[in-house]
Amino acid sequence: MTNIDSELPPVRLWPVLVALGGVAAFWIANLIYGWSLSVTERGLFGDMFGAVNALFSGLAFAGVMYAIVMQRHEISIAKKEIAYTKTILDEQQKQLTLQNQETKKQAFESTYFQLVRLFTEITNQIDLQKMGKSGMMVTKGKDAFPVFLDRFRKVYSPTEKALYGGHDFDASYESFYQEHNTELGHYFRMLYNIVAFIDAAEVENQNFYAKILRAQLSDAEVAILFYNGLAKYGVMKFKPLIEKYGLLKNVNNRDIIELKLKDRYAPSAFGNTGK
Known part of the structure; x- marks a missing residue:
């Protein structure tokens, strides 16, 4: 039998890693920029673009990206399983058809040769x-x-x-x-x-x-x-x-x-x- 797992595409995590990297870079850039400001300016900047808010927003975005990637992977697995199941069912149907034909042939030949034997007896x-x-x-x-x-x-x-x-x-x-x-x-x-x-x-x-x-x-x-x-x-x-x-x-x-x-x-x- 064919191994389904060997035919499945690998889970691609690079979109998630890119998203996490972007979040981290944005957070670091936000932190550096905040330290370069005066105390008064830091307060105003924090109220507008808080590092924590940016971090959680970025993590939420990364989670959404990860969910999309996993969903695509699961859909791919489901498609492979459906195709594999259909192949097995088709093969079973072919085998069943051949068995039915062979059974009908055997039943026919059994009756046929009995009739021929009976015909020979009638002739004799x-x-x-x-x-x-x-x-x-x-x-x-x-x-x-x-x-x-x-x-x-x-x-x-x-x-x-x-x-x-x-x-x-x-x-x-x-x-x-x-x-x-x-x-x-x-x-x-x-x-x-x-x-x-x-x-x-x-x-x-x-x-x-x-x-x-x-x-x-x-x-x-x-x-x-x-x-x-x-x-x-x-x-x-x-x-x-x-x-x-x-x-x-x-x-x-x-x-x-x-x-x-x-x-x-x-x-x-x-x-x-x-x-």
Whole structure:
């Protein structure tokens, strides 16, 4: 810490000494002059300019000068103390701000990684069952998403126009989603809530945490997210967040049935790499 006393100006006594010297000189001069007069003249001079009166008046003047000097010194000390106190308070405020930011970051990261872990568990719990020639076939976890893509291609196909509306994307995805709502409903709600949690958090570099989440998604998951963001379930709330954090950066064009669907997204959805 800075030593306040070392920064304070010294007390200057020379004005006081000058005043005392002036008083003493005036008193001596008055005394000498008085002795040079006759007895009668001394009396008259004493009545007009008594040495004692001059002495006390001079001392009073010296006292006033000394009081002024001390007052200036005390004011200087007070100013230094105020400045020093302000510096300490500013430093404490900075430390408190940093501690609050670190506390918020730790709380956010704790919740965030718990959500990511829960999202992984939800993904792993997905299972698709299909009766095959050799019996019931079960596809679980991330392996289910290529199956989802194949099934959506069959729905969003000219050959299925009579049943599902052909190339009408909204009707096709609605049919597909209703069929697989049990598996995908929980998945997309959890994914949306994680991204919304990142977006609402008071932390620096939110994109960093969005990239961590994006890295958890397989190519097939990103493709299904691409379609979900354009459907009525995601276009109002999820699509703006997809565009803001570039969650479709790793989407593969071969997984998009019609590339013109990419025009419904802003370029930022693909990581500012264009369409």
